[in-house]
Amino acid sequence: MKNRFSLLSLLWTLLIFSGCSSRQVLSSDYNVIPLPVSISLQEEGTPFVLKPSTVVYCPEGDSLLLKNAELLTGYVARQVGFELRITHDDQARNIIRLGSGLQAENAEAYTLVVTPQAVEIEGASAAGTFYGVQTLRKSLPVTDGKVRIALAPVRIEDAPRFSYRGLHLDVARHMFPVEFIKKYIDLLALHNMNMFHWHLTDDQGWRIEIKRYPRLTEVGGWRKATLVSHWEKPDHKYDETPYGGYYTQDEIRDIVRYAADRHVEIVPEIDLPGHMLAALAAYPELGCTGGPYETGTRWGVYDDVLCAGKEEVYEFLEGVFSEIVALFPGRYIHIGGDECPKTRWKSCPDCQAFIRSHGIVSQGKRTREEQLQSYMMSQISDFLGKHGRKVIGWDEILEGGGVKSATIMSWRGTQGGVDAARNGWDAIMVPYQYLYLDYAQSRDEGEPLSIGGYLPLSKVYSYEPLSGELASNPEMGAHVIGVQGNLWTEYFRTAELVEYMAIPRVDAVSEIQWTRPERKNYEKFLGRLNRMRALYDRLGYGYASHGFDEGQSGDNQDM
Structure with missing residues (x-):
């Protein structure tokens, strides 16, 4: 499926590029962190093209969705390089529509549907819509604004595991x-x-x-x-x-x-x-x-x-x-x-x-x-x-x-x-053996002074909150x-040290x-994680650069 999607992306890019020679066209990637519940790529249809003329729709009078729309336009401006306009006209062309009428048991659920004409983000609440916005922004490349972005047709259905x-x-x-x-x-x-x-x-x-x-x-x-x-x-x-x-x-x-x-x-x-x-x-x-x-x-x-x-x-x-x-x-x-x-x-x-x-x-x-x-x-x-x-x-x-x-x-x-x-x-669940981010990220001599111990990325990722009795007894779980x-x-006096200890864990x-x-x-997670580096750089976050490649050592038994 991955190879087929890559070929389709290339064909769509070439198609759009032939009609938009003044701008480079980049493709989206829906393999984001955290990974959604379901990503269903559509094998037919041309992509939605995100460009400076794209508008973001939210219903008039809905202050929560308006704030989501404002945040989305800010994310796009900083990440892609051009600012989108907010509208209350849901019939506009080349549009991203935000709604909160999804019927779902989980109030934080959302769907994200991309068609050639529109991107539809529908949440079961404004919070659910916001998480759809996050998935959209993380799907976009980090670029300088002199581009158009092809979003492949897709249906994403998603909701969090824990509240x-x-x-x-x-x-x-x-x-x-x-x-x-x-x-x-x-x-x-x-x-x-x-x-x-x-x-x-x-x-x-x-x-x-x-x-x-x-x-x-x-x-x-x-x-x-x-x-x-x-x-x-x-x-x-x-x-x-x-x-x-x-x-x-x-x-x-x-x-x-x-x-x-x-x-x-x-x-x-x-x-x-x-x-x-x-x-x-x-x-x-x-x-x-x-x-x-x-x-x-x-x-x-x-x-x-x-x-x-x-x-x-x-x-x-x-x-x-x-x-x-x-x-x-x-x-x-x-x-x-x-x-x-x-x-x-x-x-x-x-x-x-x-x-x-x-x-x-x-x-x-x-x-x-x-x-x-x-x-x-x-x-x-x-x-x-x-x-x-x-x-x-x-x-x-x-x-x-x-x-x-x-x-x-x-x-x-x-x-x-x-x-x-x-x-x-x-x-x-916050067991220190897996989830205390003040432990060292590596054994490098240049690692900042910390409380001690070694908690690599791989061990953090391996933690499963519902195991043993919690897994076998659903009522307890x-x-x-x-x-x-x-x-x-x-041991962390500066904001830079806090960011270093937090990211990418x-x-x-x-x-x-x-x-x-x-x-x-974990291996697929590392691939998705490496896409986050460019976004962290654009947003001005520091991080432990070795953490992105830490999975190669397989050494996760020190804590």
Whole structure:
């Protein structure tokens, strides 16, 4: 089929070229990332010719499709070199029509049909139409505008495998300008991802303005130094330079709007009760010892956490989350729950008195302190539930018995997701062995300093979220709602390093999220991946160039 399509493309190109000698004619290629469910090439018919006079139609009064149309014209202008006009006249000639009336069970489904006269993108929602737009743009060559482009007649039917398709970015360790956050969101959109997990607070920095508690950013937003070598080495070094900053609420609102235009929901994370040293530095009365504390300068886990035995801590958290809810209209709020030592709680009079007064007891292997953490997480979950939000937590929240209605983010492996599904809770699979993009992309001597380990592209691509019990038990498997790639930034101070660590592994993550396993093939993926390089270059993204050829080594057993 491939050879036959190539011959047809050549014949169509020659045919068009004979009538358009003033312009070169290039062909489209529908083998994009992530790979659609079905690509049915039509063996008969001439191609649709994309040219400067082509128009983009959307129904008048439909603001969501109008935004899709505006984005499409921008994509084409940057990628192909000429700008298309938007029209509300669906009878115009040489037209790309956008619609959202597709009848499908999956609200993100779309069809893309190319005929000699038109390109029809019909989504089951505006989001589905947007993913059709992404497939169209990735089908186009990257060129300079002095061309016409032949789109072969085709029918593409497509819908995502998982409803939650996420990419994470930690800005607590190192933060990045607003314009880069938008560029990162554009990277999600390019790959049909719909969830941006924004890790905003940690021991080393509080990055979001909370008006009720201004010291969170005035004090907790700054640390006195930053590690410049691996933190576990005994001779680790600091730069001794103060580091800090935060996003204002106006900047947050702007980013939220930008993401929504691209059908990306932002999932903010305020990590608790551990990873709160920056907050304790700002408000030491929230800790068990009363301090003094200082914003963390090393990476890793700290014993000082929020005091779960003080009522003012719960008041503080409700005050913070009241502002978070007002800023982020999405369905989910991430409340962390990972890596919380119970050292302080075991010796804290307030925590122990709280345990007794609330009748918190150990249950089996679960200690009273683990049950105390579940109590705290449940209180915040209930508070957010009253505001119409669902909570996500790292898989450690299962250790105290879990939090009612929480979605579990399984990062320490896959067992957390299995346990959650077995108990009827939703899960998002983010096992670090496959999906933590802060591990090295290669063993090259020039590889940037990272957390350690080696996670090649081939191993990322090999991950299958529904295996074992999740595959054999469909009822359990249905609770796995998605997959996410995580990028922590302890060792990545610049946006260029973030892009280097993300790309091209983000392409592999997107196929895990979107493409059915029977459609996946690593060697064919590498061929499609190499077409992405020109687009990354045109869009100004950096990347690990060796990653595009990494599949030759076959070495993927280090993590």
